[in-house]
Amino acid sequence: MAGVTFLSAEVLLSKRVQDMVLNGEEPPPLYICRDGDANEDVSSASSSIPIIDLSLLSSSAPGSKQEEELENLRSALCSWGCFQAVGHNISSSFLEELRQVGREFFQQPIQEKKKQAKGVEEFEGYGADPVPEEGQPLDWSDRLFLDVYPEDRRKTKFWPENPASFRVVLEEYTVKMKMFTEIVSKAMAKSLSLEENCFLNQFGERGPLQARFNYYSCCQRPDLVLGLKPHADGSGYTVILQDDVEGLQILKDGQWLTVPTISHALLVLMGDQMEIMTNGMFKSPVHRVVTNSERERISVAVFYTPEPNKEIGPEEGLVSEERPKLFKKVKDYADTHWEFYQRGMRALHVAKV
């Protein structure tokens, strides 16, 4: 109904979650998506997300160490679809600077943040996701979503001028993410005994990087809302920087597991397109974010996606008689993913053979 959609858009754009919290408002019905039992089947994690030391994968590390860590990487991505990357050469102080400029942006008065406000149906800018389909709950979060690479895709009107160092820090993080994704993409290929550039070639040199600063306000009723509803990413893969507040959970073997916060680690999480390119070897895990009644949480997710209009598909080296092709070639999968996401669904079946 047009009226309802309009109301949602109003809520999304003029009444940010952060303001509702500052005004002491209870979550409106549009945000309610849980049944009040915040403790449902969250495991106390007897096993935890694998940690991979990327410094062991560089050519200067002893060969046996490299082999061992590549095997750990392969096994992490086949069973979990994600890992915590350490030894990545990005300093802890720089990661803290990035979190800090994000925090400072969200801590500004709403009028200041609205200078970067997005349109209801736009992705880029400050606000919330475009209005979901009727019946879908809203996320208890505020976001700043920016195209960061290639540089000619940047829309500077959405890049905050305050805090003053925001732009420089994000530009520097983009350069680091470009290098990081090269290292990780090559390592993933090697771990599967494939030519090391094969995934990079599928992404293409202009494979976009998009940064999403997620701000999860405290919520007096964490048992009723979610910071981010359950989903798998439509990216190739995603690199997530968390702060020291837990909230991200991964669905593994039917149980939600909380991703521990490690201040110097970057969580690398497979999106659907890596599941396609690896012919189903690497898993794109379903994940969500829960809120917390005491502390707000910030995260910075960088989505790495194949170039627009570029066909991607299972690597031939991963297709055999015993392992037939599971997926077709697809292009612009992220768009298809988005259409299903808006309806609260996964899209991967669309790419199945």
Ligand SMILES: O=C(O)CCC(=O)C(=O)O
């Ligand atoms: O906030 C997080 O830790 C996860 C964010 C996420 O899953 C996303 O932005 O797609």
Ligand SMILES: [Fe+2]
């Ligand atoms: Fe995600």
